[in-house]
Amino acid sequence: MLWAAAWYAIDQVSKWAVIQALSASGDAIRVTPFFRLVLGWNDGVSFGLFGGSGVPPWILAALSTAIAVAVLVWLGRATTFWIRAAAGLVGGGALANATDRLRFGAVTDFLDFHVWSLHWPAFNLADTGIVVGTGLLMLHSLGGDAGRAEPGIENRRETRNTPDGGRL
Numbered sequence: 001m002l003w004a005a006a007w008y009a010i011d012q013v014s015k016w017a018v019i020q021a022l023s024a025s026g027d028a029i030r031v032t033p034f035f036r037l038v039l040g041w042n043d044g045v046s047f048g049l050f051g052g053s054g055v056p057p058w059i060l061a062a063l064s065t066a067i068a069v070a071v072l073v074w075l076g077r078a079t080t081f082w083i084r085a086a087a088g089l090v091g092g093g094a095l096a097n098a099t100d101r102l103r104f105g106a107v108t109d110f111l112d113f114h115v116w117s118l119h120w121p122a123f124n125l126a127d128t129g130i131v132v133g134t135g136l137l138m139l140h141s142l143g144g145d146a147g148r149a150e151p152g153i154e155n156r157r158e159t160r161n162t163p164d165g166g167r168l
Helices: 002-022 057-077 081-104 126-142
Strands: 028-033 033-044 107-115
Touching: 002 033, 002 057, 002 081, 002 107, 002 126, 057 081, 081 107, 081 126, 107 126
Parallel strands: none
Antiparallel strands: 028 033, 033 107
């Protein structure tokens, strides 16, 4: 749960700082030739899909919260460092974006990467946690030890002997 709480806090503090810095001027802050900080609001889902569709923000917040709760339950059962870290990033990011939807009616996006006039859709640290966490979960599932617990953590699955000497 520490990963989720930490990522949630980092995201919310970063959004607060950007809102404070950019809401008065509305100008973007150029950080590098290919990256700037902007203040954007996404009332849709990923990449602005369904934005402006009239879906109430609380519905998207409820969906994000349900996903986060499921991931956090998984996190509570995780037996490896990588699964705990990855699920924490996904769960913390989903809860942070749900918080934005409830507070502002949209998710605060502020990271703007571009090459000349080609811009990747603006995003935030919660989105980064969701993508990185999902990527780590996918990589971990491809590894040979995807289901193996860390040393010192007992397997939480109950086993029993059957009448014929086998195991359940």
